Each structure stands twice: as structure tokens, then as C-alpha cells.
Amino acid sequence: MKRRKFIEKLSASGLGVLAISSVIGCKSKGGKRRRESAPIIPIKPQVIATWNFGKAVETAVQILEAGGTAIDAVEQGCRVEEADSKQQTVGKGGMPDSEGNVTLDACIMDEKGNYGAVLCVKNIKHVVSVARKVMEETPHVMLVGEGAEKFAISKGFIPEDLLTESVKKAWEKWKETSEYNPIINIENNDTIGMLALDKHGQLSGACTTSGLAYKMPGRVGDSPIIGGGLFVDNEVGAAAATGLGEAVLKTVGSFLIVELMRQGMSPQDACEEAIKRIVTNPQSDYKNFQVGYIAINKKGETGGYSIHEWFSYNVYKKGALENIKSDFYLANKQ
Ligand code: ASP
Numbered sequence: 001m002k003r004r005k006f007i008e009k010l011s012a013s014g015l016g017v018l019a020i021s022s023v024i025g026c027k028s029k030g031g032k033r034r035r036e037s038a039p040i041i042p043i044k045p046q047v048i049a050t051w052n053f054g055k056a057v058e059t060a061v062q063i064l065e066a067g068g069t070a071i072d073a074v075e076q077g078c079r080v081e082e083a084d085s086k087q088q089t090v091g092k093g094g095m096p097d098s099e100g101n102v103t104l105d106a107c108i109m110d111e112k113g114n115y116g117a118v119l120c121v122k123n124i125k126h127v128v129s130v131a132r133k134v135m136e137e138t139p140h141v142m143l144v145g146e147g148a149e150k151f152a153i154s155k156g157f158i159p160e161d162l163l164t165e166s167v168k169k170a171w172e173k174w175k176e177t178s179e180y181n182p183i184i185n186i187e188n189n190d191t192i193g194m195l196a197l198d199k200h201g202q203l204s205g206a207c208t209t210s211g212l213a214y215k216m217p218g219r220v221g222d223s224p225i226i227g228g229g230l231f232v233d234n235e236v237g238a239a240a241a242t243g244l245g246e247a248v249l250k251t252v253g254s255f256l257i258v259e260l261m262r263q264g265m266s267p268q269d270a271c272e273e274a275i276k277r278i279v280t281n282p283q284s285d286y287k288n289f290q291v292g293y294i295a296i297n298k299k300g301e302t303g304g305y306s307i308h309e310w311f312s313y314n315v316y317k318k319g320a321l322e323n324i325k326s327d328f329y330l331a332n333k334q
Helices: 003-012 054-065 070-083 127-137 145-154 165-177 245-250 253-262 267-279
Strands: 016-027 033-043 046-050 104-109 115-121 142-144 192-197 203-209 230-233 237-243 291-297 302-306 312-317 320-325
Touching: 046 054, 046 070, 046 237, 046 291, 046 302, 054 070, 054 192, 054 312, 054 320, 070 104, 070 127, 070 192, 070 203, 104 127, 104 230, 115 127, 115 145, 127 142, 127 145, 127 203, 142 145, 192 237, 192 291, 203 230, 203 237, 230 253, 237 245, 237 253, 237 267, 245 253, 245 267, 253 267, 253 291, 267 291, 267 302, 302 312
Parallel strands: 115 142
Antiparallel strands: 016 033, 046 192, 046 312, 104 115, 104 203, 192 203, 230 237, 237 291, 291 302, 312 320
């Protein structure tokens, strides 16, 4: 089949292609180098996301299968959970800080290595989209608190109360004891970190959260921080985190995973190594907190690993969405 026909056929089947043209060192009879095409690698769009956010992943996949970009896919996917007021860990309906204020953190990274983030934002539910605006429409990478909220409003985002009645009741009950003891990831629905590979072979990622329930006012975790909750390197792969942000930040977890993949590790091995960095620290209290990582490489291979067994992630296996229970550190070491 001629090369162009082959590419057209792949595109029609929903697969992208990665065509690498290079000068291959073979000589023609006349002794001159001639240009040859390297093999064409078909690219199957792929999405991976933390926890059991099936609807968000389906949304992202639909965008990719329609030929959309990875950056649109991760933004739109995350928005599904931000809009779901029953989801108590992201967007509207998220758990508040110890004073009853819902404050959201989010970030996004595109295939060019651009990054945008908003931290500790009140009253705006689609913080992932605000982060994208920071990335694309300001000379900065990060806006925080009131400044971020003002910026969002100036871009047309409508402020609203993010504290739902049921969450307010839970907070009021918590206040009766007022014990500062944030619960970390003991439910199977937490921060959403999402990574996508589109049919053009481009990688992007996003992460959005309400952070730890009843956190100290002003506390920000890993989720909006580049290299912590998210890192994308379009040459290599991408990674995202969920769980105790402090532990992720201290080991620069997502950046570490991408760097390990750069050195040749599979996404699975890289996630496992990053978890090991946390638990092998002699000061680590890892039995009392959770961290989970997901990763994807340029080929669309994926992996995930956590400290405890209560972590799962979504990925496409044989063309169908699957929620995979991650392998976990404590299964192997006590
Ligand atoms: N990583 C988030 C944070 O530390 C929390 C979570 O994933 O549950 O803010």
C-alpha cells in the first residue's frame, strides 16, 4: 500500500500516526545519501485518570476519538467532575477547609510544556478551565486566592456558592469535635488527575481537587503544583498523583516518574519506584496515608501504583473503559 493511502486508512479507523522521517544511513549506487521514511507508528488515543471517574474519562475519550486534542480532552474530562455537586472531592460540592470554605486547586499542562495553575480559589467551580486561561492568556503560570477568582470573573466565569447542604452538614458535625485530622483518600473518589494522548501523538494532562477535607485555611497540596500532582513531557510521557499532597511534593512525584520513564522505565515501573521513594524514607509514616500515581508514555502504555489497596484508575483496555484496581506497596512489604 502506498504511504499516503496507508495514512488515510489509519486516520479513517480513528488511529493517528506518528511518521518519523529521517535520513537513514544507506547509500545509493552513486554514493549519495537518500532520504528514507522510518516506520509509521499508529497511535491509538488513550486516556488514563485517577479513581473511578468513568464519566470524565468517557468524555475525554469521545473528544479524542472525534479527532480532538489531548488538551481539550483533559480539560473537558475534568470539568465533568467539577460540575458534579455529589462529588465531594472536586469542584462544586467539594469538602471545605476547617472554617467551612470550599477552596479549589487545579493545573493543566499541554504538549508544548506550557503550564497554568490556580490555587486556593473560592466560588468558581471550573478551576481547570481557569488554569487553562492562566496558561494561555497571561504571561504567568500561577494565580492564587482572590487574584485567581478576580481573574476568573474577568474571563466570564460565574461565581457561585460551592458548599452544598449535605457537605455543610458534614462540616458542622465535624466542627462539634473540631479535631484537626484531615481524612486522606479513604474513599474511592478523590482528586482527579487525567492524562491523554491524542491521535497526533501529543500528550497533555490536568488535575483538579478540593484538597484535603477540613484542611487548614490556605493549605495547598500537590495537585496544582507542576511536578507534584502533574507533569507532562511530550517527548517522554506524563504522570499524575492523588493522595497526601505533602508526601507527593516532598518527592516531586510526577516529575520523578516522567524522568524515570525518560531513562527507560515503563510507566508501571516508574510509578512503583516513585511510591518506593516515599515509603523507604525512614521518617515516613506511610501506613497512615495514601498516595497513588498514574502514568502514560508516548506509546500509550500506562501504569498505576499506590501505597494502599484503595486506589484504582481508569484506562482503556482492548477498547473498553476499565477501572483497574492498582497493585499496591503494602501487598509486598509490611
Ligand atoms: N492530593 C490532594 C491534596 O493533597 C488530595 C487528594 O488527592 O485527595 O490536596
